[in-house]
Amino acid sequence: MMDLIPEETIHPPLGLLTIAALCPKSWTLRLIDRSFEDLLDRDILWADLVMLSGMRVQKNDMRETLLRARALGKRTMVGGPYASSEPETLLAIADHVVAGEPDEIFHEITADLEHGSAKRLYRINDKPDVSKTPVPRFDLLKRGKYASMAVQFSRGCPYQCEFCDIITIYGRKPRTKPAGQLLAELDALFALGWRDQVFIVDDNFIGNHHRALELAQALEAWQQSHGYPFLFYTEASIDLAQRPELIEAMVRANFFYVFIGIESPSAQSLTEAKKYQNLRRDPLECIRFIQNRGLWVSAGFIIGFDSDTEDIFERQQDFVERAAIPWAMAGFLQAPPTTPLYSRMVKQGRLLEEDIATTNFDPPNFRTLLPLPVLLQGLRKILVSLYSPSAFYNRALRSLVQWETREPQKATPYPLSQTLGILVRSMFRQGILSSYRRAYWKFLFQILGRWFRNPVKLTMGITLLLSGHHFIKYANAVAAELEDQCRKVAAEQPAETYAPSLGVLGGAGSSS
Numbered sequence: 001m002m003d004l005i006p007e008e009t010i011h012p013p014l015g016l017l018t019i020a021a022l023c024p025k026s027w028t029l030r031l032i033d034r035s036f037e038d039l040l041d042r043d044i045l046w047a048d049l050v051m052l053s054g055m056r057v058q059k060n061d062m063r064e065t066l067l068r069a070r071a072l073g074k075r076t077m078v079g080g081p082y083a084s085s086e087p088e089t090l091l092a093i094a095d096h097v098v099a100g101e102p103d104e105i106f107h108e109i110t111a112d113l114e115h116g117s118a119k120r121l122y123r124i125n126d127k128p129d130v131s132k133t134p135v136p137r138f139d140l141l142k143r144g145k146y147a148s149m150a151v152q153f154s155r156g157c158p159y160q161c162e163f164c165d166i167i168t169i170y171g172r173k174p175r176t177k178p179a180g181q182l183l184a185e186l187d188a189l190f191a192l193g194w195r196d197q198v199f200i201v202d203d204n205f206i207g208n209h210h211r212a213l214e215l216a217q218a219l220e221a222w223q224q225s226h227g228y229p230f231l232f233y234t235e236a237s238i239d240l241a242q243r244p245e246l247i248e249a250m251v252r253a254n255f256f257y258v259f260i261g262i263e264s265p266s267a268q269s270l271t272e273a274k275k276y277q278n279l280r281r282d283p284l285e286c287i288r289f290i291q292n293r294g295l296w297v298s299a300g301f302i303i304g305f306d307s308d309t310e311d312i313f314e315r316q317q318d319f320v321e322r323a324a325i326p327w328a329m330a331g332f333l334q335a336p337p338t339t340p341l342y343s344r345m346v347k348q349g350r351l352l353e354e355d356i357a358t359t360n361f362d363p364p365n366f367r368t369l370l371p372l373p374v375l376l377q378g379l380r381k382i383l384v385s386l387y388s389p390s391a392f393y394n395r396a397l398r399s400l401v402q403w404e405t406r407e408p409q410k411a412t413p414y415p416l417s418q419t420l421g422i423l424v425r426s427m428f429r430q431g432i433l434s435s436y437r438r439a440y441w442k443f444l445f446q447i448l449g450r451w452f453r454n455p456v457k458l459t460m461g462i463t464l465l466l467s468g469h470h471f472i473k474y475a476n477a478v479a480a481e482l483e484d485q486c487r488k489v490a491a492e493q494p495a496e497t498y499a500p501s502l503g504v505l506g507g508a509g510s511s512s
Helices: 014-022 041-046 056-071 081-085 087-091 106-115 179-191 209-226 238-242 244-252 267-272 283-292 312-323 340-347 372-386 389-402 416-429 437-451 455-491
Strands: 049-053 075-079 096-099 121-123 148-151 197-200 231-236 255-263 296-303 328-332 496-499 504-507
Touching: 014 049, 014 106, 041 056, 049 056, 056 075, 056 081, 075 081, 081 087, 081 096, 087 096, 087 121, 148 179, 179 209, 209 244, 238 244, 238 255, 238 283, 244 255, 255 283, 255 455, 283 296, 283 312, 283 389, 296 312, 296 372, 296 389, 312 328, 312 372, 312 389, 328 372, 372 389, 372 455, 389 437, 389 455, 416 455, 437 455
Parallel strands: 049 075, 075 096, 096 121, 148 197, 197 231, 231 255, 255 296, 296 328
Antiparallel strands: 496 504
């Protein structure tokens, strides 16, 4: 999708910007964002200390960077989610590893560095008071390269989902910033000239719903006084549907959409995963309630629970279509280190120790109950079906119909010249060159005919139009990879599978 818009990437590296704000003022800092910037040897040679942060999906690039810095004789320090969950892995290639949240002790770490007494591993178990965390160093960014900015209101989540490492890394007691503190971060972005989307990157925005309501009300007043310069979006648990006052406050603050972890339409699988908050009410009714109250919905879905049966693929697809969720992130269950699921897989002898998975499209890192070929083919069929051009754009249209926008929701439009440039590139790349051009033009005419005079829905419609450039192509690419994996599995010798009734490993006709 970035091929069609002038920006280079979606989000800034907020963790590094926060660390930058914690560094001594005497330090000279430079930021290189690997999502769009090349890292040159001269960049590494310039630095006294190379600091990295990232998630497991970025582990290969992190490893390469650490090894390059070591070869050039430069000291390295790595932190963030990947380092916090697998510090021993990174200790082999980094000089210093920070596991945990360093906000309150980073001044001690920097003093150790300056005095030459820094530890190899800083393991921080205490959860810092985020109300003391300074405003991130947004000034270090090449802001024109980003489609969205990011701020953080809270850390942690109160729930106990078995597969989630948020609760093991950041805790089950959400820690929030005072509303005024977050408004100061927005003031900093506003002063730097930002006038576009802002992602509130909380693990669960409504983890502390009382504080979330206070913030949303403060955001509304801030938006009014500044002329509504920002469009907000965030992540939340599905019990947002049980808080209509909070949804209304979010909409009035100009939240457009929310990502929700639905995971599965199977009550058995949700119970297995201890995702009890998704069992309180019918999830389809919850999604429709949120849409009808003013928030457009995207969502995540997981396949590979022990409770899943072979009809789960059809059930997942049916739910996505009925809920009208265009951006449905479907993938395999993984057991990240530190999670209860990981511990259970170790205890049951099911963990695949040599697993190299980095994304949720990789096969699970444990022996599953459904045979692996069934999982691979099932996810492939879901992706092919959900992201066929007609299915995707039809679902996108229905999502706009079900989304009841409210006052004072406002779009943050591009300048006219940029808008025209985006449309020209889109019409050429998607409307002429693509294999899905017929579905593209049909959807474009539909949104123009229905919402030409509704800038909020038209803006979201154009975003959905452009997003087909990603989802249709990427789903096909992943489906092809899954098909290749199926062929490899079929060519292998019978592998071990897990027999839950016996709790032992035994021979099977297909790997799982």
